Amino acid sequence: MTDIRGALKQGITELRNAHVPSFTLAAELLLLHVLGRDRTWIYSHPEAEIFPADADRFLKLIARRAAGEPTQHLTGKQEFWGLEFEVTPDVLIPRPETEHLIEVALDRLAVRELRAGRKQTLTGEALQIADIGTGSGCIAIVLAKELPGARIYATDISAAAIAVARRNAARHSVSERIHFLETGLLENLLNVKARYIVPPRSEASNSALREPPTTGHESPLLDLIVSNPPYIGRREAATLMREVRDHEPELALYGGEEGYELYADLITQSAVHLKPGGLLVLELGHNSLPAVQPLLEPPLWLNVTVTNDLAGIHRVIAAERL
Ligand SMILES: C[S@@+](CC[C@H](N)C(=O)[O-])C[C@H]1O[C@@H](n2cnc3c(N)ncnc32)[C@H](O)[C@@H]1O
Numbered sequence: 356m357t358d359i360r361g362a363l364k365q366g367i368t369e370l371r372n373a374h375v376p377s378f379t380l381a382a383e384l385l386l387l388h389v390l391g392r393d394r395t396w397i398y399s400h401p402e403a404e405i406f407p408a409d410a411d412r413f414l415k416l417i418a419r420r421a422a423g424e425p426t427q428h429l430t431g432k433q434e435f436w437g438l439e440f441e442v443t444p445d446v447l448i449p450r451p452e453t454e455h456l457i458e459v460a461l462d463r464l465a466v467r468e469l470r471a472g473r474k475q476t477l478t479g480e481a482l483q484i485a486d487i488g489t490g491s492g493c494i495a496i497v498l499a500k501e502l503p504g505a506r507i508y509a510t511d512i513s514a515a516a517i518a519v520a521r522r523n524a525a526r527h528s529v530s531e532r533i534h535f536l537e538t539g540l541l542e543n544l545l546n547v548k549a550r551y552i553v554p555p556r557s558e559a560s561n562s563a564l565r566e567p568p569t570t571g572h573e574s575p576l577l578d579l580i581v582s583n584p585p586y587i588g589r590r591e592a593a594t595l596m597r598e599v600r601d602h603e604p605e606l607a608l609y610g611g612e613e614g615y616e617l618y619a620d621l622i623t624q625s626a627v628h629l630k631p632g633g634l635l636v637l638e639l640g641h642n643s644l645p646a647v648q649p650l651l652e653p654p655l656w657l658n659v660t661v662t663n664d665l666a667g668i669h670r671v672i673a674a675e676r677l
Pocket of ligand 1: 446447450490494511513516538606
Protein backbone atom coordinates (compact mmCIF):
# COMPACT_ATOMS: atom_id res chain seq x y z
CA MET A 356 0.00 0.00 0.00
CA THR A 357 1.74 3.12 -1.14
CA ASP A 358 -0.73 5.49 -2.74
CA ILE A 359 -3.99 7.18 -1.71
CA ARG A 360 -6.21 4.96 -3.85
CA GLY A 361 -4.66 1.77 -2.49
CA ALA A 362 -4.80 2.93 1.11
CA LEU A 363 -8.41 3.96 0.86
CA LYS A 364 -9.38 0.73 -0.85
CA GLN A 365 -7.73 -1.35 1.86
CA GLY A 366 -9.31 0.72 4.63
CA ILE A 367 -12.78 0.44 3.08
CA THR A 368 -12.43 -3.32 2.61
CA GLU A 369 -11.38 -3.86 6.23
CA LEU A 370 -14.22 -1.76 7.61
CA ARG A 371 -16.78 -3.40 5.32
CA ASN A 372 -15.60 -6.84 6.44
CA ALA A 373 -15.99 -5.72 10.06
CA HIS A 374 -19.61 -4.61 9.34
CA VAL A 375 -18.87 -1.00 10.25
CA PRO A 376 -21.77 1.27 9.27
CA SER A 377 -20.93 3.94 6.65
CA PHE A 378 -17.61 2.17 6.10
CA THR A 379 -16.55 4.26 3.06
CA LEU A 380 -17.11 7.55 4.87
CA ALA A 381 -15.31 6.26 7.96
CA ALA A 382 -12.26 5.19 5.94
CA GLU A 383 -12.22 8.54 4.13
CA LEU A 384 -12.44 10.53 7.37
CA LEU A 385 -9.60 8.56 8.93
CA LEU A 386 -7.39 9.01 5.87
CA LEU A 387 -8.15 12.76 5.75
CA HIS A 388 -7.29 12.95 9.43
CA VAL A 389 -3.95 11.18 9.03
CA LEU A 390 -2.93 13.15 5.94
CA GLY A 391 -4.28 16.51 7.11
CA ARG A 392 -5.92 16.98 3.72
CA ASP A 393 -9.47 17.65 2.54
CA ARG A 394 -11.67 15.33 0.51
CA THR A 395 -11.19 17.24 -2.75
CA TRP A 396 -7.43 16.84 -2.46
CA ILE A 397 -7.44 13.10 -1.92
CA TYR A 398 -9.84 12.46 -4.82
CA SER A 399 -7.82 14.68 -7.16
CA HIS A 400 -4.52 13.02 -6.16
CA PRO A 401 -5.33 9.28 -6.10
CA GLU A 402 -1.82 8.36 -7.22
CA ALA A 403 -0.04 10.44 -4.55
CA GLU A 404 2.38 8.40 -2.49
CA ILE A 405 1.79 8.06 1.24
CA PHE A 406 4.69 8.01 3.68
CA PRO A 407 5.04 4.57 5.30
CA ALA A 408 4.56 6.15 8.76
CA ASP A 409 1.22 7.67 7.63
CA ALA A 410 0.12 4.41 6.05
CA ASP A 411 0.95 2.61 9.29
CA ARG A 412 -0.97 5.17 11.38
CA PHE A 413 -3.96 4.93 9.04
CA LEU A 414 -4.11 1.13 9.26
CA LYS A 415 -3.89 1.26 13.05
CA LEU A 416 -6.86 3.65 13.12
CA ILE A 417 -8.75 1.39 10.69
CA ALA A 418 -8.15 -1.54 13.05
CA ARG A 419 -9.48 0.46 16.03
CA ARG A 420 -12.54 1.54 14.02
CA ALA A 421 -13.11 -2.07 12.95
CA ALA A 422 -13.01 -3.03 16.66
CA GLY A 423 -15.84 -0.58 17.41
CA GLU A 424 -14.27 2.76 18.41
CA PRO A 425 -16.30 5.64 16.95
CA THR A 426 -14.61 7.52 14.10
CA GLN A 427 -15.01 10.76 16.08
CA HIS A 428 -12.97 9.35 18.97
CA LEU A 429 -10.19 8.54 16.52
CA THR A 430 -10.20 11.91 14.77
CA GLY A 431 -11.11 13.83 17.96
CA LYS A 432 -13.75 15.95 16.27
CA GLN A 433 -17.32 16.23 15.03
CA GLU A 434 -19.08 18.91 13.04
CA PHE A 435 -22.28 20.36 14.45
CA TRP A 436 -24.21 23.37 13.08
CA GLY A 437 -21.32 23.93 10.66
CA LEU A 438 -18.78 24.26 13.49
CA GLU A 439 -16.06 21.81 14.46
CA PHE A 440 -16.14 20.50 18.04
CA GLU A 441 -13.52 18.58 19.95
CA VAL A 442 -14.92 15.28 21.19
CA THR A 443 -13.39 12.79 23.60
CA PRO A 444 -14.79 9.66 25.27
CA ASP A 445 -15.92 11.98 28.13
CA VAL A 446 -18.69 13.60 26.06
CA LEU A 447 -21.55 12.57 23.87
CA ILE A 448 -20.69 12.93 20.18
CA PRO A 449 -22.98 15.76 18.97
CA ARG A 450 -25.81 14.32 16.88
CA PRO A 451 -27.48 15.93 13.84
CA GLU A 452 -30.95 15.61 15.41
CA THR A 453 -29.87 17.99 18.19
CA GLU A 454 -29.73 20.73 15.55
CA HIS A 455 -33.57 20.58 15.60
CA LEU A 456 -33.46 21.68 19.23
CA ILE A 457 -31.45 24.75 18.27
CA GLU A 458 -33.79 25.54 15.36
CA VAL A 459 -36.82 25.31 17.66
CA ALA A 460 -35.16 27.46 20.34
CA LEU A 461 -34.22 30.20 17.84
CA ASP A 462 -37.69 30.10 16.20
CA ARG A 463 -39.50 30.33 19.54
CA LEU A 464 -37.28 33.20 20.69
CA ALA A 465 -37.97 35.05 17.44
CA VAL A 466 -41.75 34.60 17.86
CA ARG A 467 -41.48 35.82 21.46
CA GLU A 468 -39.66 38.97 20.31
CA LEU A 469 -42.24 39.60 17.58
CA ARG A 470 -45.10 39.23 20.06
CA ALA A 471 -43.34 41.71 22.35
CA GLY A 472 -43.15 44.15 19.42
CA ARG A 473 -39.37 44.13 19.36
CA LYS A 474 -37.35 44.25 16.17
CA GLN A 475 -36.95 41.00 14.27
CA THR A 476 -33.15 40.86 14.12
CA LEU A 477 -32.51 38.64 17.09
CA THR A 478 -29.07 39.17 18.59
CA GLY A 479 -30.02 37.88 22.01
CA GLU A 480 -29.20 41.22 23.61
CA ALA A 481 -29.79 40.91 27.38
CA LEU A 482 -31.08 37.33 27.08
CA GLN A 483 -30.08 34.86 29.79
CA ILE A 484 -29.94 31.24 28.66
CA ALA A 485 -29.08 27.92 30.31
CA ASP A 486 -27.98 24.69 28.62
CA ILE A 487 -28.44 21.78 31.01
CA GLY A 488 -26.18 18.76 30.45
CA THR A 489 -23.89 20.61 28.10
CA GLY A 490 -21.49 17.73 27.30
CA SER A 491 -19.17 18.96 24.53
CA GLY A 492 -20.82 22.38 24.90
CA CYS A 493 -22.21 22.17 21.37
CA ILE A 494 -25.65 23.65 22.15
CA ALA A 495 -24.40 26.43 24.43
CA ILE A 496 -21.66 27.38 21.99
CA VAL A 497 -23.93 27.45 18.93
CA LEU A 498 -26.42 29.62 20.85
CA ALA A 499 -23.58 31.92 21.91
CA LYS A 500 -22.55 32.27 18.25
CA GLU A 501 -26.12 32.75 16.99
CA LEU A 502 -27.09 35.17 19.77
CA PRO A 503 -24.00 37.32 20.31
CA GLY A 504 -25.74 39.49 22.91
CA ALA A 505 -26.82 36.59 25.14
CA ARG A 506 -25.23 35.33 28.36
CA ILE A 507 -25.25 31.61 28.83
CA TYR A 508 -24.99 29.21 31.75
CA ALA A 509 -23.93 25.67 30.84
CA THR A 510 -24.16 22.91 33.43
CA ASP A 511 -23.03 19.31 33.55
CA ILE A 512 -22.70 16.78 36.31
CA SER A 513 -19.46 15.56 34.72
CA ALA A 514 -16.32 17.59 35.45
CA ALA A 515 -14.57 15.87 32.55
CA ALA A 516 -17.32 16.96 30.14
CA ILE A 517 -17.12 20.56 31.40
CA ALA A 518 -13.38 20.55 30.66
CA VAL A 519 -14.06 19.57 27.04
CA ALA A 520 -16.87 22.14 26.75
CA ARG A 521 -14.56 24.88 28.05
CA ARG A 522 -11.97 24.01 25.40
CA ASN A 523 -14.66 24.10 22.71
CA ALA A 524 -15.89 27.48 23.95
CA ALA A 525 -12.31 28.82 23.74
CA ARG A 526 -11.90 27.35 20.26
CA HIS A 527 -14.99 29.27 19.13
CA SER A 528 -14.12 32.46 21.03
CA VAL A 529 -17.21 32.49 23.26
CA SER A 530 -15.64 31.62 26.65
CA GLU A 531 -16.40 35.03 28.09
CA ARG A 532 -20.14 34.66 27.54
CA ILE A 533 -20.58 31.10 28.82
CA HIS A 534 -20.50 30.41 32.53
CA PHE A 535 -19.81 26.70 33.07
CA LEU A 536 -21.06 25.03 36.24
CA GLU A 537 -20.45 21.49 37.46
CA THR A 538 -23.79 20.60 39.02
CA GLY A 539 -26.79 18.29 38.82
CA LEU A 540 -29.36 19.81 36.45
CA LEU A 541 -29.98 23.45 37.54
CA GLU A 542 -29.18 22.90 41.20
CA ASN A 543 -26.25 25.27 41.74
CA LEU A 544 -27.87 27.95 39.60
CA LEU A 545 -30.07 28.68 42.59
CA ASN A 546 -27.22 30.25 44.49
CA VAL A 547 -24.90 31.16 41.71
CA LYS A 548 -23.04 34.37 42.28
CA ALA A 549 -21.23 34.21 39.00
CA ARG A 550 -19.20 37.18 37.92
CA TYR A 551 -19.29 37.85 34.26
CA ILE A 552 -16.73 39.42 32.04
CA VAL A 553 -18.84 41.60 29.79
CA PRO A 554 -17.79 40.89 26.19
CA PRO A 555 -16.68 43.81 24.05
CA ARG A 556 -19.72 45.46 22.50
CA SER A 557 -19.85 47.93 19.62
CA GLU A 558 -17.25 50.22 21.12
CA ALA A 559 -14.12 48.94 22.85
CA SER A 560 -15.16 48.10 26.38
CA ASN A 561 -12.74 47.49 29.20
CA SER A 562 -14.08 44.01 30.02
CA ALA A 563 -15.70 45.13 33.25
CA LEU A 564 -16.83 42.47 35.70
CA ARG A 565 -20.55 42.54 36.25
CA GLU A 566 -23.09 40.59 38.32
CA PRO A 567 -25.85 38.90 36.32
CA PRO A 568 -29.41 40.00 37.20
CA THR A 569 -30.93 37.92 39.96
CA THR A 570 -34.41 36.88 41.01
CA GLY A 571 -33.97 38.19 44.51
CA HIS A 572 -33.09 34.72 45.75
CA GLU A 573 -29.81 34.99 43.87
CA SER A 574 -30.91 32.83 40.99
CA PRO A 575 -30.59 34.08 37.45
CA LEU A 576 -33.84 34.86 35.72
CA LEU A 577 -33.65 32.88 32.55
CA ASP A 578 -35.30 33.63 29.22
CA LEU A 579 -34.53 30.23 27.74
CA ILE A 580 -33.56 26.81 29.08
CA VAL A 581 -32.43 24.17 26.60
CA SER A 582 -31.45 20.62 27.33
CA ASN A 583 -30.60 17.38 25.60
CA PRO A 584 -30.66 15.21 28.72
CA PRO A 585 -29.64 11.55 28.84
CA TYR A 586 -32.81 9.78 27.73
CA ILE A 587 -31.99 6.18 26.84
CA GLY A 588 -33.37 3.47 29.12
CA ARG A 589 -30.90 1.05 30.68
CA ARG A 590 -33.30 -1.68 29.62
CA GLU A 591 -32.59 -0.69 26.00
CA ALA A 592 -28.79 -0.95 26.41
CA ALA A 593 -28.57 -4.26 24.58
CA THR A 594 -30.19 -2.72 21.50
CA LEU A 595 -27.61 0.07 21.18
CA MET A 596 -24.84 -0.01 18.60
CA ARG A 597 -21.53 -1.11 20.17
CA GLU A 598 -20.00 2.25 19.18
CA VAL A 599 -22.52 3.93 21.47
CA ARG A 600 -22.92 1.38 24.28
CA ASP A 601 -19.23 0.56 24.70
CA HIS A 602 -17.65 3.96 23.98
CA GLU A 603 -19.90 6.90 24.86
CA PRO A 604 -20.24 7.96 28.52
CA GLU A 605 -22.97 6.20 30.48
CA LEU A 606 -23.82 9.52 32.15
CA ALA A 607 -24.62 10.98 28.74
CA LEU A 608 -26.70 8.02 27.57
CA TYR A 609 -28.91 6.68 30.33
CA GLY A 610 -31.66 8.64 32.06
CA GLY A 611 -32.64 5.65 34.23
CA GLU A 612 -34.18 2.23 33.75
CA GLU A 613 -36.85 3.60 31.38
CA GLY A 614 -34.90 6.59 30.04
CA TYR A 615 -37.25 9.49 30.73
CA GLU A 616 -36.62 9.70 34.51
CA LEU A 617 -34.65 13.00 34.49
CA TYR A 618 -37.34 15.06 32.75
CA ALA A 619 -39.56 15.52 35.81
CA ASP A 620 -36.81 17.16 37.91
CA LEU A 621 -35.55 19.10 34.92
CA ILE A 622 -39.01 20.56 34.27
CA THR A 623 -39.71 21.29 37.96
CA GLN A 624 -36.38 23.11 38.37
CA SER A 625 -36.84 24.96 35.06
CA ALA A 626 -40.16 26.35 36.26
CA VAL A 627 -38.30 27.98 39.18
CA HIS A 628 -35.62 29.56 37.03
CA LEU A 629 -37.55 30.80 34.00
CA LYS A 630 -38.92 34.31 33.75
CA PRO A 631 -42.65 34.61 33.07
CA GLY A 632 -42.87 34.00 29.31
CA GLY A 633 -39.52 32.16 29.41
CA LEU A 634 -39.03 29.18 27.12
CA LEU A 635 -38.11 25.58 27.83
CA VAL A 636 -36.86 23.51 24.87
CA LEU A 637 -36.04 19.84 25.44
CA GLU A 638 -34.75 17.08 23.21
CA LEU A 639 -36.76 13.86 23.48
CA GLY A 640 -35.84 10.19 23.19
CA HIS A 641 -37.78 8.11 20.70
CA ASN A 642 -40.31 7.06 23.36
CA SER A 643 -40.13 10.00 25.81
CA LEU A 644 -43.12 12.04 24.64
CA PRO A 645 -45.90 10.20 26.56
CA ALA A 646 -43.95 10.64 29.81
CA VAL A 647 -42.86 14.25 29.19
CA GLN A 648 -45.90 15.95 27.64
CA PRO A 649 -48.12 15.56 30.75
CA LEU A 650 -45.43 17.41 32.75
CA LEU A 651 -45.85 20.52 30.60
CA GLU A 652 -49.50 21.35 31.12
CA PRO A 653 -51.42 24.51 32.04
CA PRO A 654 -51.56 26.48 34.23
CA LEU A 655 -47.75 26.50 34.59
CA TRP A 656 -46.89 25.81 30.95
CA LEU A 657 -48.43 27.17 27.75
CA ASN A 658 -47.95 26.98 23.98
CA VAL A 659 -46.51 23.47 23.95
CA THR A 660 -45.17 22.37 20.56
CA VAL A 661 -43.66 19.08 19.47
CA THR A 662 -41.27 18.94 16.52
CA ASN A 663 -40.36 15.78 14.62
CA ASP A 664 -36.89 14.98 13.33
CA LEU A 665 -36.16 13.89 9.76
CA ALA A 666 -36.96 10.30 10.70
CA GLY A 667 -40.45 11.39 11.86
CA ILE A 668 -39.63 10.83 15.56
CA HIS A 669 -41.02 13.31 18.13
CA ARG A 670 -37.65 14.92 18.87
CA VAL A 671 -38.16 18.32 20.49
CA ILE A 672 -40.77 19.61 22.92
CA ALA A 673 -41.00 23.31 23.70
CA ALA A 674 -43.16 25.20 26.18
CA GLU A 675 -43.58 28.67 27.60
CA ARG A 676 -43.64 29.41 31.32
CA LEU A 677 -46.76 31.29 32.34
C1 LIG B 1 -27.21 13.41 26.00
S1 LIG B 1 -25.79 14.25 26.65
C2 LIG B 1 -25.95 15.82 25.82
C3 LIG B 1 -24.66 16.51 25.58
C4 LIG B 1 -24.78 17.76 24.70
N1 LIG B 1 -25.66 18.73 25.29
C5 LIG B 1 -25.29 17.39 23.32
O1 LIG B 1 -26.43 17.69 22.99
O2 LIG B 1 -24.54 16.77 22.55
C6 LIG B 1 -26.33 14.57 28.30
C7 LIG B 1 -25.32 15.30 29.18
O3 LIG B 1 -25.96 15.49 30.45
C8 LIG B 1 -25.03 15.24 31.48
N2 LIG B 1 -25.80 14.83 32.66
C9 LIG B 1 -26.26 13.62 33.00
N3 LIG B 1 -26.97 13.67 34.13
C10 LIG B 1 -26.96 14.96 34.53
C11 LIG B 1 -27.50 15.66 35.63
N4 LIG B 1 -28.23 15.03 36.56
N5 LIG B 1 -27.27 16.98 35.72
C12 LIG B 1 -26.54 17.64 34.79
N6 LIG B 1 -25.99 17.02 33.72
C13 LIG B 1 -26.20 15.70 33.59
C14 LIG B 1 -24.11 14.20 30.95
O4 LIG B 1 -22.86 14.22 31.61
C15 LIG B 1 -24.03 14.59 29.47
O5 LIG B 1 -22.94 15.43 29.23
